[in-house]
Amino acid sequence: MPRIPRDQSFDSTLALLFDPYGFVSKRCRRYGADLFQARLLLRPTICMSGPEAAELFYRRDLLVRRGATPGRIQKTLFGRGGVQGLDGDAHRHRKQMFMSLMTPERIDNLKELTAGSWSVYAQSWAAKDRVVLYDEVQQLLTRVVCTWAGVPLPEPEVRRRTAELTALFDCAGSVGPRHWWSRLSRKRSERWIEDVVEGVRAGRLDPPEDSAARVIATWRDLDGEPLSPRIAAVELLNILRPTVAVSVFITFAAHALHRFPACRQMLQTDDGSVEHFVQEVRRFYPFFPAVIARARRNFEWNGYRFPRGRRVMLDLYGTNRDPRAWDAPEEFRPERFQHWDGSLFNFIPQGGGDHKLNHRCPGEWITIELMKASCEFLANSMDYDMPDQDLEIDTRRLPAMPKSRFVMSNVRPRSES
Ligand code: HEM
Numbered sequence: 001m002p003r004i005p006r007d008q009s010f011d012s013t014l015a016l017l018f019d020p021y022g023f024v025s026k027r028c029r030r031y032g033a034d035l036f037q038a039r040l041l042l043r044p045t046i047c048m049s050g051p052e053a054a055e056l057f058y059r060r061d062l063l064v065r066r067g068a069t070p071g072r073i074q075k076t077l078f079g080r081g082g083v084q085g086l087d088g089d090a091h092r093h094r095k096q097m098f099m100s101l102m103t104p105e106r107i108d109n110l111k112e113l114t115a116g117s118w119s120v121y122a123q124s125w126a127a128k129d130r131v132v133l134y135d136e137v138q139q140l141l142t143r144v145v146c147t148w149a150g151v152p153l154p155e156p157e158v159r160r161r162t163a164e165l166t167a168l169f170d171c172a173g174s175v176g177p178r179h180w181w182s183r184l185s186r187k188r189s190e191r192w193i194e195d196v197v198e199g200v201r202a203g204r205l206d207p208p209e210d211s212a213a214r215v216i217a218t219w220r221d222l223d224g225e226p227l228s229p230r231i232a233a234v235e236l237l238n239i240l241r242p243t244v245a246v247s248v249f250i251t252f253a254a255h256a257l258h259r260f261p262a263c264r265q266m267l268q269t270d271d272g273s274v275e276h277f278v279q280e281v282r283r284f285y286p287f288f289p290a291v292i293a294r295a296r297r298n299f300e301w302n303g304y305r306f307p308r309g310r311r312v313m314l315d316l317y318g319t320n321r322d323p324r325a326w327d328a329p330e331e332f333r334p335e336r337f338q339h340w341d342g343s344l345f346n347f348i349p350q351g352g353g354d355h356k357l358n359h360r361c362p363g364e365w366i367t368i369e370l371m372k373a374s375c376e377f378l379a380n381s382m383d384y385d386m387p388d389q390d391l392e393i394d395t396r397r398l399p400a401m402p403k404s405r406f407v408m409s410n411v412r413p414r415s416e417s
Contacts, residue, residue: 004046004304005031007038016040020173021286021395025049025318035304040313041070046306047290049315050322054345056301057314058353058360060087063293065359068311070292076172076182077241079190079234084359090222091359097219097235098362099355101212106148111369113144118377125411130387133254134405137247138166141370145243149236150207150214151196162244164189168237169245173398193233193240201226212239242363248399249367250374251406252285253278255393257378258386260332267379276337278371282349283320284332286393286400290315291351291359316348384408 007027009015016023016038024047027036035048048057057063064087069078078084083094117140125131142162146153153161167185171178199205200217207213216236220226227235256277257264266273290313295306306312321329325346327336345352350361361367389404 001300001305002303005033005036007036010039011042012038013040013042017175018396020289020398021317021400023047024290024313024315025321028315028318034302040311043311045292045311045313047313047315049318051319051325051343051346052302054314054319054348054352057291057293057312058345058358060357062296062299062301062306063312064296065091065293068292068294072179073172076179076186077168079186079237081228081231082234082238084238092357093222094235095356095362097215098238101210101215101239102362102365103210106210107365107369110144110148110366111373113148114141114370114373115377117144118374118381119413122377122382122411122413125384125408126413128411130407130409131411132405132407134247134251134401137250137374138162138244141244141247142166142240145240148211149239150200150205150211151193151236151240152205161189161192164192165237165241165244166247168241169248170399189237189241190230190233193236194229197229197232197236212236239363242361243366243370245399246367246370248287248401249281249285249371251402252287253281253371253375254378254406255391255402256281256285256332257375258391263332263334264379266334267375273334274372274375275368276334278368278375279337279340279347280332280334281371282367283326283347286317286395287349289317289398314348316351319346319348319352322346381414383412383414385410 012023019026027038027047028034028049034050034053035046037044037046039045065085066087069085074080083091083098086094121136121140125136139158139162142165143153143158146161164185167182168189171182174182196205196213197217200207200213205213213236216227216232218226219232226232257267263277267277293312295308295310295312298308299306319325323329325343340347344354350364350367351359353360355362355364385408387407387409389407391402391404391406393400394403
């Protein structure tokens with residue numbers, strides 16, 4: 001039986017923090033294998049990369065999520081008690097709550113709200129010397145998703161709630177004060193949204209029937225009981241936080257339009273091209289580096305032994321650039337998506353497998369549509385200049401981001417014809 005290659009360091013957590021997007025794939029190449037074992041946060045962890053490893057990772061009979069996510073991620077990014085940590089029937093039932101929000105009509109509604117908001121924001125940018133796109137889009141999306149989800153957002157609270165929702169994903173992976181700000185933001189956000197849930201239940205708030213606030217506040221788990229206010233808040237934040245996080249991909253899309261000017265022309269002349277462009281942005285740029293599970297029982301895979309309880313980490317970024325699945329993976333080529341095979345395991349920026357049965361992101365369609373609306377606006381409805389700035393992608397930060405956060409000046413919305 002082959003032995004899983006071992007990383008030599010006593011603990012590799014610092015190496016992972018230093019190179020979060022390259023850590024797994026570089027070592028897999030070094031060991032000539034799809035997997036290796038390292039000690040991360042003092043726990044032995046099997047790290048894997050590639051489509052075949054992804055297929056294993058989403059086997060529900062072999063891997064589970066309960067107890068897999070490190071506490072520091074639960075106290076910031078995810079919260080405790082949410083869908084991410086459930087398995088089996090409990091997971092399938094809770095996931096249904098999210099999937100019920102993703103109807104074509106609801107997604108179209110969100111896309112329309114977003115397109116309208118771009119017009120309003122672009123007008124306001126015209127009056128400013130320069131704007132930082134990443135920061136502006138966080139606020140734009142906070143307003144949009146609160147409206148869409150039926151969560152009241154009084155004007156004086158917009159800045160504060162934007163900052164708190166952003167801290168949940170933008171500072172969770174940091175160490176030191178940024179991480180502590182993320183923890184504080186989790187506490188504040190949960191208190192805010194618990195009030196909303198209780199308001200809906202008490203009839204003080206009356207969001208639309210098909211809104212996330214109503215659906216989550218009135219959802220009953222398999223035991224027939226409503227979710228506790230705190231868990232309902234965690235789940236409603238599982239809609240608000242990641243929608244604001246689409247600002248990361250939108251900033252990358254703006255970066256790609258700048259770096260690959262032929263793409264901008266393509267978006268201006270060919271309506272069908274925006275989908276491929278957006279998919280290539282999600283494949284090419286680094287965002288969510290990896291996902292974590294635990295072995296449900298002892299098992300063997302390709303001759304390797306996985307002991308029960310062992311933590312397993314799947315490399316999302318490296319799999320999206322695996323040369324076995326992608327030609328010239330380091331090149332930005334939207335047209336590759338004309339011929340993509342639709343595999344559930346080779347293109348996994350938001351997880352793999354089946355949306356209903358696995359933990360794959362239920363917000364994937366929302367992400368794609370918000371990115372499309374934003375790219376169409378950036379390419380066709382406004383002009384802007386790019387002052388001198390450092391556009392290098394900082395891949396030591398989580399999530400990665402152009403160092404300047406994408407600064408625009410002299411913004412000129414085009415008048416509608
Ligand atoms: C910003 C772009 C996004 C990225 C990069 C992203 C990424 C991911 C990833 C990697 C997972 C975990 C997959 C796994 O564990 O196997 C996930 C799960 C999840 N995402 Fe997203 N996501 C995004 C947007 C969204 C949006 C817009 C929503 C909701 C409106 C959303 C809601 C969720 C939920 C609820 C889960 C947990 C699903 C489960 O455990 O079954 N995400 N996402």
